[in-house]
Amino acid sequence: MKTLRLTIDGVTVTAREGMSVLEAALEAGIYIPHLCHHPDLKPVGVCRLCLVEIAGRGMTISCKTPVEEGMVVKTESPDIELARRVAVELLIVNHHADCLSCAKDGACKLQEIARYVGIEEERLQRLRRTTRSLPVDSSNPFFLRDPNRCVLCGICVRTCEEIVGASAIDYAFRGYATVISTLGNRPIVQSRCESCGECVARCPVGALVPRQERNPAREVRSVCAYCGVGCGLYLGVRGNQVVRVRGAAESPVNRGRLCVKGRYGHGYIGHPERLTTPLIKRDGRFVEASWDEALDLVAARLAGYRGDQFAALTSARCTNEENYLLQKFTRAVMGTHNIDHCARL
Amino acid sequence: MTGLVTSFGSGAMTNSIADIVRGARGFFVIGSNTTEQHPVIGMGIREAVKQRGAGLIVADPRRIPLTRLATIHLQHRAGSDIALLNALMNVLITEELYDKAFVGERTEGFAELQAAVATYTPEATADITGVPPALVRQAARLMADLRPLALLYAMGITQHTTGHQNVLACANLQMLLGNLGVPGGGVNPLRGQNNVQGACDMGGLPNYYTGYQLVASQEARRKFEAAWGVTLGSTPGLTVVEMLKEAEEGRIRAMYILGENPMVSDPDVNHVRRGLERLDFLVVQDVFLTETAKLADVVLPGVALAEKSGTLTNTERRVQLVSPAVSPPGQARQDWEIICDLAKRLQKEVPQGLFAGWNYRSPAEIMEEIAALTPSYGGVRHERLGAEGLQWPCPDLDHPGTPILHVGRFPRGLGRFVPVDWLPPAEQPDEEYPLVLTTGRVLYHYHTGSLTRRVPGLMELYPEGRVEVHPDDALKLGIADGGVVRVSSRRGSVTARAEVTQRTQPGLVFMTFHFAESAANVLTIAALDPVAKIPEYKACSVRIEPVA
Numbered sequence: 001m002k003t004l005r006l007t008i009d010g011v012t013v014t015a016r017e018g019m020s021v022l023e024a025a026l027e028a029g030i031y032i033p034h035l036c037h038h039p040d041l042k043p044v045g046v047c048r049l050c051l052v053e054i055a056g057r058g059m060t061i062s063c064k065t066p067v068e069e070g071m072v073v074k075t076e077s078p079d080i081e082l083a084r085r086v087a088v089e090l091l092i093v094n095h096h097a098d099c100l101s102c103a104k105d106g107a108c109k110l111q112e113i114a115r116y117v118g119i120e121e122e123r124l125q126r127l128r129r130t131t132r133s134l135p136v137d138s139s140n141p142f143f144l145r146d147p148n149r150c151v152l153c154g155i156c157v158r159t160c161e162e163i164v165g166a167s168a169i170d171y172a173f174r175g176y177a178t179v180i181s182t183l184g185n186r187p188i189v190q191s192r193c194e195s196c197g198e199c200v201a202r203c204p205v206g207a208l209v210p211r212q213e214r215n216p217a218r219e220v221r222s223v224c225a226y227c228g229v230g231c232g233l234y235l236g237v238r239g240n241q242v243v244r245v246r247g248a249a250e251s252p253v254n255r256g257r258l259c260v261k262g263r264y265g266h267g268y269i270g271h272p273e274r275l276t277t278p279l280i281k282r283d284g285r286f287v288e289a290s291w292d293e294a295l296d297l298v299a300a301r302l303a304g305y306r307g308d309q310f311a312a313l314t315s316a317r318c319t320n321e322e323n324y325l326l327q328k329f330t331r332a333v334m335g336t337h338n339i340d341h342c343a344r345l
Numbered sequence: 346m347t348g349l350v351t352s353f354g355s356g357a358m359t360n361s362i363a364d365i366v367r368g369a370r371g372f373f374v375i376g377s378n379t380t381e382q383h384p385v386i387g388m389g390i391r392e393a394v395k396q397r398g399a400g401l402i403v404a405d406p407r408r409i410p411l412t413r414l415a416t417i418h419l420q421h422r423a424g425s426d427i428a429l430l431n432a433l434m435n436v437l438i439t440e441e442l443y444d445k446a447f448v449g450e451r452t453e454g455f456a457e458l459q460a461a462v463a464t465y466t467p468e469a470t471a472d473i474t475g476v477p478p479a480l481v482r483q484a485a486r487l488m489a490d491l492r493p494l495a496l497l498y499a500m501g502i503t504q505h506t507t508g509h510q511n512v513l514a515c516a517n518l519q520m521l522l523g524n525l526g527v528p529g530g531g532v533n534p535l536r537g538q539n540n541v542q543g544a545c546d547m548g549g550l551p552n553y554y555t556g557y558q559l560v561a562s563q564e565a566r567r568k569f570e571a572a573w574g575v576t577l578g579s580t581p582g583l584t585v586v587e588m589l590k591e592a593e594e595g596r597i598r599a600m601y602i603l604g605e606n607p608m609v610s611d612p613d614v615n616h617v618r619r620g621l622e623r624l625d626f627l628v629v630q631d632v633f634l635t636e637t638a639k640l641a642d643v644v645l646p647g648v649a650l651a652e653k654s655g656t657l658t659n660t661e662r663r664v665q666l667v668s669p670a671v672s673p674p675g676q677a678r679q680d681w682e683i684i685c686d687l688a689k690r691l692q693k694e695v696p697q698g699l700f701a702g703w704n705y706r707s708p709a710e711i712m713e714e715i716a717a718l719t720p721s722y723g724g725v726r727h728e729r730l731g732a733e734g735l736q737w738p739c740p741d742l743d744h745p746g747t748p749i750l751h752v753g754r755f756p757r758g759l760g761r762f763v764p765v766d767w768l769p770p771a772e773q774p775d776e777e778y779p780l781v782l783t784t785g786r787v788l789y790h791y792h793t794g795s796l797t798r799r800v801p802g803l804m805e806l807y808p809e810g811r812v813e814v815h816p817d818d819a820l821k822l823g824i825a826d827g828g829v830v831r832v833s834s835r836r837g838s839v840t841a842r843a844e845v846t847q848r849t850q851p852g853l854v855f856m857t858f859h860f861a862e863s864a865a866n867v868l869t870i871a872a873l874d875p876v877a878k879i880p881e882y883k884a885c886s887v888r889i890e891p892v893a
């Protein structure tokens with residue numbers, strides 16, 4: 001791909017053809033406020049926060065302007081500051097900004113922008129309308145939708161359309177009344193939504209937040225335990241508990257995407273019904289046993305059934321190494337080829 | 346899998362997920378409810394269709410969600426796949442739309458195929474498939490236009506008594522269209538559970554050692570005899586359905602079941618129970634006390650995927666590494682250690698052989714043994730797997746893996762057209778059991794439900810098994826949407842809530858198999874595909890009636 005050079009605030013930056021000015025700046029470590037831009041999605045230019053001045057062209061939004069050779073870009077000027085401030089203030093006056101009780105606090109793009117732009121509290125109070133209060137949609141067991149914190153960036157809509165392809169949500173109503181809504185404004189659980197959480201993973205603010213999730217202390221790269229797609233993911237762990245899962249963007253299998261089972265189906269891992277000790281059936285009831293007791297018993301009993309009186313079922317849920325060992329055990333130790341698994345499919 | 350071995354000499358998904366979703370100009374999805382069974386691949390198909398205008402042809406007896414986006418939906422009757430596929434090929438040949446260069450250079454047996462499908466005109470097969478002939482012609486022409494076209498199938502193709510034949514027909518179609526060995530094409534079976542591919546690759550099959558080395562082959566037998574220091578038989582063992590039958594008849598007397606739940610997953614569950622109960626001794630190693638574990642004499646607590654280290658092979662042959670994220674509860678132990686401990690107890694003396702012992706230090710060391718004995722895994726080592734894994738065949742340490750199979754050449758040399766004839770499903774509807782039942786999965790659950798049913802949110806989204814009934818049948822039978830019905834087959838009956846929906850077609854009912862208390866597999870039939878030995882889950886005859 002062709003590379004180009006441009007200058008941003010006097011810094012020479014190399015970019016690839018087809019990139020936007022915003023992407024080129026972000027890649028070069030130059031911050032430009034932005035809200036509706038997301039690297040996975042097509043640009044739409046609705047938030048008007050990413051304003052820049054381009055020599056010979058004037059003020060424009062950088063997320064929809066492709067880079068050109070020799071372009072001279074400025075990210076600060078009195079005009080930009082004024083226009084940007086108006087755009088941010090408009091977002092904030094309608095916003096239920098109770099950051100301390102918000103799940104997104106600290107990772108919120110709106111906070112980041114407000115801080116960068118420098119919003120004066122006094123001016124805000126003067127501007128603040130009687131904030132409308134819309135009902136929170138808590139119909140989905142895995143995430144909440146709080147329209148009062150939505151900045152209408154459309155990232156969720158585009159995610160659901162472009163990435164997931166479910167098209168469960170869209171803009172509805174006009175002007176001041178605009179909200180993101182399902183068809184017929186029904187609770188999300190009654191829509192076409194597949195609960196994949198891809199929109200939740202991309203929402204820049206606290207309008208789409210996972211329920212019952214806590215921040216992990218560390219992450220471990222793994223693979224989904226469910227279907228044969230084998231999506232790459234990170235298990236977020238806190239103490240000895242998996243508390244959150246996110247898709248691995250670098251996996252060529254899923255490029256960061258997950259379905260509902262991969263993202264939210266981890267509750268079985270530390271489930272109280274997990275087996276924690278060997279069990280031996282005595283008089284029709286299971287009693288707890290030590291490993292030595294259990295394995296001695298199994299070995300003693302299996303010794304009497306070597307050859308074709310024995311059969312083993314190995315597991316499409318276990319690892320390759322475990323499957324290899326069980327077939328080696330069946331063939332080499334028990335002396336039979338009676339080995340299969342339940343999912344020859 | 347056996348079908349693709351016959352056609353190409355190797356049986357697995359020929360292409361990679363990435364090249365299909367990015368490169369295919371068209372998709373032919375048959376017998377796969379992709380958005381629910383393999384959701385992330387389903388997302389990829391929808392993205393290709395919506396964002397870059399790829400074509401989509403769906404063949405499915407039900408109006409599955411993908412049909413909403415399809416250019417053409419061929420709603421053929423359950424069990425008529427071969428008639429449909431042959432009709433498509435008939436059109437491609439008679440209208441000379443097939444890839445003559447590919448057929449000429451890379452295949453053999455075209456004349457036989459041509460002769461075999463000659464009578465399968467769209468008109469002649471319409472009675473069997475229920476698909477209007479004009480639509481079949483339109484679909485065939487579209488397929489010829491949309492190259493490369495990726496063919497995807499799942500259990501809807503394999504879970505029939507004619508599953509092996511169905512796969513051959515899919516392979517025939519793709520060879521005819523020249524869609525093999527190219528990005529965006531291929532014959533792509535989507536595997537159900539996360540490591541089915543690996544379980545097969547590792548020789549978890551009665552007729553194969555690792556990497557599809559035949560039990561019946563003298564060369565393979567000698568190799569494993571030398572490695573393990575034992576004498577091995579050359580006759581394949583029993584498949585799961587055969588095992589359970591032999592158990593019921595008292596010939597199999599002890600079983601070891603690792604992480605499987607045939608009491609929910611297998612056909613004709615009542616028969617499975619009788620088999621397992623008749624055993625002298627049953628050991629189950631699992632993470633939960635499943636319906637199957639309850640029947641065991643000894644239950645051994647293994648660990649969950651998040652607690653272990655090792656590799657899994659996904660549907661596109663990609664070997665991926667996992668590392669433990671959390672520690673297992675109580676005294677649950679690593680599954681590999683349990684098996685080694687048991688082997689050492691049973692093998693008092695270690696035989697002579699390079700890989701005869703059971704003293705592994707880690708799963709990574711087990712993989713070294715696998716690599717040494719398995720040509721297609723020859724270059725696989727844990728330390729090579731990184732973020733992207735490796736796709737087999739990966740014969741040596743310098744090999745980068747193989748994203749697309751059959752580029753330029755098939756393992757058997759030329760691709761072989763094996764013509765197949767349509768046969769009716771093993772069980773036909775009659776007066777007593779007038780409806781056809783087909784089974785499958787839903788988005789929110791997985792296999793026997795032993796994991797997903799323990800996630801409250803998933804249960805909230807899909808709390809119980811349902812029976813989908815077409816409005817026409819519902820009206821005739823007096824079934825209300827949401828009402829409780831009894832579904833009966835020759836093997837048993839279950840009750841479940843009915844969902845009256847246009848998703849299915851008249852005469853066809855659909856059930857999920859994730860739920861033990863309304864286990865669809867009480868009803869299904871253990872009749873086997875004679876070659877692949879996959880049971881017929883996808884079509885059996887039932888009767889359905891409202892329960893007051």
Ligand code: SF4
Nearest residue numbers: 099102105108205206
């Ligand atoms: S969305 Fe951001 S700005 Fe709004 S309350 Fe939450 S953290 Fe604060």
Ligand code: SF4
Nearest residue numbers: 150151153154156203
């Ligand atoms: S819910 Fe989030 S992603 Fe969607 S429009 Fe609102 S702020 Fe943007």
Ligand code: SF4
Nearest residue numbers: 160193194196197199
């Ligand atoms: S959870 Fe997934 S399907 Fe549902 S609205 Fe969000 S992106 Fe769309």
Ligand code: SF4
Nearest residue numbers: 224226227231259262
């Ligand atoms: S995240 Fe969904 S699609 Fe991916 S492997 Fe898991 S179950 Fe399959």
Ligand code: FES
Nearest residue numbers: 036045047048063
């Ligand atoms: S990021 Fe450019 S307009 Fe929103």
